[in-house]
Amino acid sequence: MAKENVQKDNERLEQIESTLGKTEMFIEDHKKSITIAVIAVVVVVLAIFGIKKFVMEPREVAAAKAMFHAEQSFRNDDFATALNGDGNFDGFIQVINEYGSTKSGNLAKCYAGLCYLNMGEFDNAISYLKDYKGKDQFMKPLAMGAMGDAYMELDNVAEAAACYEKAAKDTKNITTSPMFLMKAGYAYEMVENYTKALEMYNIISSEYPTSTEGFHVLKNIAFVEAKLAK
Numbered sequence: 001m002a003k004e005n006v007q008k009d010n011e012r013l014e015q016i017e018s019t020l021g022k023t024e025m026f027i028e029d030h031k032k033s034i035t036i037a038v039i040a041v042v043v044v045v046l047a048i049f050g051i052k053k054f055v056m057e058p059r060e061v062a063a064a065k066a067m068f069h070a071e072q073s074f075r076n077d078d079f080a081t082a083l084n085g086d087g088n089f090d091g092f093i094q095v096i097n098e099y100g101s102t103k104s105g106n107l108a109k110c111y112a113g114l115c116y117l118n119m120g121e122f123d124n125a126i127s128y129l130k131d132y133k134g135k136d137q138f139m140k141p142l143a144m145g146a147m148g149d150a151y152m153e154l155d156n157v158a159e160a161a162a163c164y165e166k167a168a169k170d171t172k173n174i175t176t177s178p179m180f181l182m183k184a185g186y187a188y189e190m191v192e193n194y195t196k197a198l199e200m201y202n203i204i205s206s207e208y209p210t211s212t213e214g215f216h217v218l219k220n221i222a223f224v225e226a227k228l229a230k
Helices: 002-029 031-075 079-084 092-099 103-118 122-131 139-153 157-170 177-190 194-207 212-229
Strands: none
Touching: 031 079, 031 092, 031 103, 079 092, 079 103, 092 103, 103 122, 103 139, 122 139, 139 157, 139 177, 157 177, 157 194, 177 194, 177 212, 194 212
C-alpha cells in the first residue's frame, strides 16, 4: 500500500514538473508577445488614469463653475437667462454644448428641460429631459415627473400618466413618490383607465399613508371604485 502511494506521489510530481516545463517553454517561446501585452496593459491603465486626472476632473470643475450663475438665475425664476446666459455668464445651453459629457453638463440638461417647461416650450422640455441621465434620488424623479407635465400640456395624457408612474416608482421616497402617484392617478382617470388609477391610489394608501396625498386619497379610491362597479 505504501509503495502504491509513493508511486502515485512520484507520478504527480512528474506531472507537475512536466506542466511547469511546458509553461516555461511557452513563456520562453512567447516572451516577446507577453512583454508587449504587459506593456500594452500598463499603457492603457496609465492612459485611463491620465485622462481622468488631467482631462476629466478639470472639466468637471470648469463645468460646475460655469453652471453657478445659471443655477442662480433658475432659483430666481429667470428661466430665459438661466437657459441662454446674459452675455457675461453662460446659460445651461452653453454648458451642455461645452461640457455635455460631464456630470454638471448632464445636470444642465435637466435644468434646461425645466426652464423650457416653465417657458411653455413643451417639446423642447421633453427633448432635454429625455437626454438627462441622472441617478440622483431627487432629480431623477423630478425630471421624469416634469416630462409628464410637458406631455400633459401637449394633451398626451396617456404618456403623461406613464411618466408620472415611472417617476413615482423608479426612485421611491415620501417626498416625490406620493405626489407623482396622485398625478398618475388623475391622468389615468382622464383616459378612463380606472383600474390603473385605483392601483396608483392604493399604493399611496398602503405605502405613503402619512403623506399629504395619503390623508386625502380615500375619496379618490371611493370615486374610482364606484366607476369600476358600474
